[in-house]
Amino acid sequence: MIYDNHGRPITYLRLAVTDRCNLRCFYCMPAEGIQYMPKKELLTYEEMLRMVNLMASMGINKVRITGGEPFVRKDLMYFLRQLRQIKGIQDINITTNGVLTTEHVPELKQLGISSVNLSLDTFDRDRFKEITRRDEFDKVKACFDQLNAHRIPTKINAVVMEGKNTEDIIPLAELSRNHLVSVRFIEEMPFNGEGSHYPVLVWTHHKILQKLKERYSDIQKIKDAAHSTSYNYHIPGHKGEVGIIAAFSRTFCGSCNRVRVTAQGTLKTCLYDDGVLDIRQLLRSGVADEEVKNAMKNAFRQRPKDGFEAESLRKFSNPASESMSTIGG
């Protein structure tokens, strides 16, 4: 097990397998999209597998596959099968927008994927189109149904945006009534390729909770899992749960066990840093595994204490404003 310089174990890798996406979510990228990396600048699957193997030998036991949209990358299922073989990786999770995912759900079940986070900010077709700038609601709904049918533990990720989907908070929470899902409401962060949408964030975790309490006065706080980024609640009579992620307020940094690698192989030891190690360059330089591991260990041991410190240390763009599609969420 490896610990960072603040005594936090590092056990969780979030790996973006592509920066490309088939949606254009308002909170993630501009309508015209972002400048995608040339393919040769993205890590190959073989490079990712080598890197995950090395990280597993250092104590990382959980990997989340994200992007961009992971299922946009060719042969993702081949990669997941290989990833499944890596000793030490106990949990593989996926975050997806669901547009291309449905047909793969049976194999995801077979592979023992631990959970799928499905991004869905509204259950209203028109608002879905407005927020994602694409008319793909039916495919995402089909994916939700398919995940349920296969009993794959599913979390719904909904970013709460002033003027866009606040009327969806209760309908989305209602999904937890008859489904074994966790519906998580996320504070909007400035990672949209342009910068913050508001001078002050209106829909903070406090306000989201207040909205839930107005409708569900008996909502109960439940115990959060270790390293959980969400505050979790149970509504009496509901099968599932609801959660709130204070992603902008950054209340969860004290127990953060995660690192990120972008699709081009940049290591981020905090969501709010602007990259601390070029793993792709190391992997392509022909150095031995030990050297790659040592470089990663050094980076893990120089983590900022929280997202505010990380943001203040940024070298390239400050404040943070890159698209979440390049970071992976």
Ligand code: SAM
């Ligand atoms: N394309 C996949 C998807 O949407 O699920 C995976 C990548 S996406 C960048 C990962 C997560 O980041 C999604 O759940 C999305 O809602 C969240 N996200 C993207 N931009 C965000 C932002 N500006 N603030 C908060 N969450 C954001």
Ligand code: SF4
């Ligand atoms: Fe694509 Fe996911 Fe970003 Fe939406 S949040 S644009 S689906 S990467």
